Amino acid sequence: MQFTHPFLITGFLIVLAPLLIHLINLMRHQRVKWAAMDFLLQAYKKHRKWIWLKQLLLLLMRMAAIALIVAMLAQLRTHDQWLSMFGEKTTHHYVLVDDSYSMSERISGSTAFDKSLQTIARIGAQLVDSETSNRFTLLRLSKAERAVTEQDAAGTAAGPSAENNAETSAAEASAKSKSKSNAADAKAKAEALMAQVADLSNELVDSSFDVTLEEKRNGMEVTQLSAGPQAALGLVRQLIDEHPQERSIVYLLSDFRAPDWENPAAVRNQLREIEKAGARVQLISAVRNEQPNLGIVELAPTEDTRAAGVPLFMNVSVKNFGKQAVNKVQLTIKTTYFDPAETAAATPDATLGKPEALPTEFIDTIGPGETVTRRVQVYFPEPGEHVVTAELPDDAIAADNRRWAVVDFPEGERVLVIDGDVAQANSYYLQAAFQPGQRANTGIRPDVQPASFLRDTTPETLAQYRVVYLLDVPRLDDRAVENLETFVRGGGGLAVFLGPDANISFYNGRLYNEGNGLMPMPLTSDDLLEPPLSEDSPDVVVMDHPLFSAFADERNPLIRLVTVERYFRTAETWEPAEQSTTQVIASLRNRQPLAVESTFGEGRVVAFTSTLAPQWNNWATNPSFVVVLLNLQSYLAASGRAVEQRMVGTPVELQMPADKYRPEVTFIAPGAANATRVRIDATAAKPEADSPFYVTSIGRITAGQAGSETNRSGVYEAWESTAAGGYDVRRFALNVEPTEGEVALADPQRLLSRLDPVKPVFRSADEFEAETSDEGGFNISLLVMSMLVGLLIGEQALAYFASYHPARGAVR
DSSP states (O other): OEEESSGGGGGOOOOOOOOHHHHHHHOOOOOOOOOGGGHHHHHHHHHHHHHHHHHHHHHHHHHHHHHHHHHHTTEEOOTGHHHGGOOOOOEEEEEEEOSSSGGOOOEETHHHHHHHHHHHHHHHHHHHSSOOOOEEEEEEEEEEEEEEHHHHHHHTTTTOOOHHHHHHHHHHHHTTOOHHHHHHHHHHHHHHHEEEEEEEEEEOOOOTTHHHHHHHHHTTOOOSSSSHHHHHHHHHHHHHHOOTEEOOOOOOOOEEBHHHHSSSHHHHHHHHHHHTTTTTEEEEOOOSSOOOOOEEEEEESOOOOTTSSEEEEEEEEEEESSOOOOOEEEEEEEEEEEHHHHHHHHOOTSSSOOOEEEEOOEEEEETOOOOEEEEOOOOOSOOOEEEEEEOOOOOOOOOOGGGEEEEOOOOOOOEEEEEEEEHHHHHHHHHHHHGGGOOOOOEEEEEEEETTHHOOHHHHTTTTTTTEEEEEOOOOOHHHHHHHHHHHHHOOEEEEEETTTOOHHHHHIIGGGTTTOSSSOOEEEEEEEOOOSTTTTEEEOOSSSSSGGGOOSSHHHHTTTBOOOEEEOOOOTTTTTTTTSSSEEEETTTOEEEEEEETTTEEEEESSSOOSTSSSSSGGTTTTHHHHHHHHHHHHTTTOOOOOEEETSSOEEEETTTEEEEEEEEEEEEEESSTTEEEEEEEEEESTOSSSEEEESOOOTTTTTTOOOOOOOOOEEEEEETTSSSSEEEEEEEEOOGGGGOBBOOOOOHHHHHHHTTEEEEEEEEGHHHOOOTTSSOHHHHHHHHHHHHHHHHHHHHHHSSOOOOOOOOOO
């Protein structure tokens, strides 16, 4: 038993006032001998026990009334067990704590996450001191989100197979008829998932609870993940629905950043369902003021040709998340080169790589909310997966100050060239641009083949090329067209140059195919380009497009020197549809298309209406030709060069051919400290007995595993054991979600208005201790007041019956 206002309990001494008044009245009585009273005395002695009993009850009722008044003013709190007869319940405290990396913001020597942990400790201490029955669940947002994501993925993957559809449908129909069983299953699944991912699940608060909570708090760290509250709130809502006998309080401890809470529609709906279930919601903010923060939001290679021995540009973007401009920003770029020979002889315990720091990039000013991009050039002499790192000086949030990229540099970029000219004139100029000899290394490796190669090849062989060039090819067999369509649809590039040998019927019928084929436009016939009316009119007009980025200015002297004599006209009524991906990227002086682009599946197609060799134009003899061809190669091969962007927390999965590899795999993950490594040994398995692949992964949440192997940003390595007894190494870069570095805080009043009709309590962690003193038990002031009213009514009735009242009409 306890009181909210303990200083008022001294008022219980007033309970003695009625007894004192009664004793004083007894002292005032005097004995007077009166013979006429003998008879009355005998009557009194006969009934005095009953009279004394009524007077004693009256005295006690008056003393109890005073005690109830004092207890009501001091707000009496007592055991829930005592109130079970009145229908009261055990209180379940669901504490959800945000452990996203924005909670690592430094505040007065500690972090926002540390402040949240201190608030959790205060909640636990208050519950231990209370005399009520309490249960406690502690859940981190990141673990809830990943567990729900994994569960959804597993549920999708576990769908019925085609051959078992009938049996599955029958089973589903039978299951739907058993609603009670389904509800029990849902409850069991929710409780099992909560027990699996929660730090504390349905823990009874007893005298030793503070020790248990302290042990859990000591093992909790802020992550480098980006997690929202939806998954955790969904789990809590399900558990609240399944336990209506409990009184529930939900605490959400977070930093409440503006991007996450400006439009909290999904969270509002979840909180509304939680309130409808009878739970109270408290939003506790661990951050009160915004601090400056810079973050690296992108580190990726450009779409240029990527090959060993060829310099490559990387784009590095830095964003200012703060409200003030930041000056003199230093951006450090490092490369790590992995020698193929050294890697081939190494084991998983070896530390590989030769780091090299590039010249520091200086950014004069980054305005508030502004993103500045710098291009830096990297170079790796040998093929392999090499690493590029970008780094900023430490600030309030350190997790977004570093970013990694693993770039695969092949020995060369293979392209397939199909030349329809008997003398191979077109491929000669193409090879001269791609392989200029000792002058430069473009990394492009042309493979000239006859048209029959496309007919006889397999899709697997064709997939080894990045781009296919059709140079004045008369026609192709249906099988060749099908292979070409499969290649482009899967992400390959296709460049088409027309010429005097091109068969218009084939191009229009089979390749254009009424707009459904590879060719982006229909053709009519070849035609001469009429002479210009003015000598200042160029033959070629280029658009703002990556192919012509160096010649976008029409006054560029190089592009103005290109002359075109003959070309293929498009249909007079043809123009790119508004909703299509087809666009004219270069045209002639008469506004007829010279180059047209479109997409086909995942790949790109660019078609030129004139020749590549200097037959119908002089472009191949103009210096701009090499620049445009290199840009064309980069643009068409870009989809095959995409660097996969992996976020921290996503699983690293491997699929290995079973005939080339053994099931033993060693993963190397970044450690907690810089330059430290964590070894994780795994054993791959076949998903099915007859599968030709081994599969394994790290970072998944499974029974008995937290799934935290991929919770740190950095470069991960997978050492695959080959059947020959060696190792193949694959590298993966995992980076933080850049938007989590946003430091703008949601305005509390606007947040509460956006959550309407939900009525949560919003307070800062600094103010929380004084506000939670009434959450540890049940305030029974209302019950005490009801008892007081009933007691006063009973006291008045007893006082009336205990006093003397002459009969009506009696003579006084």
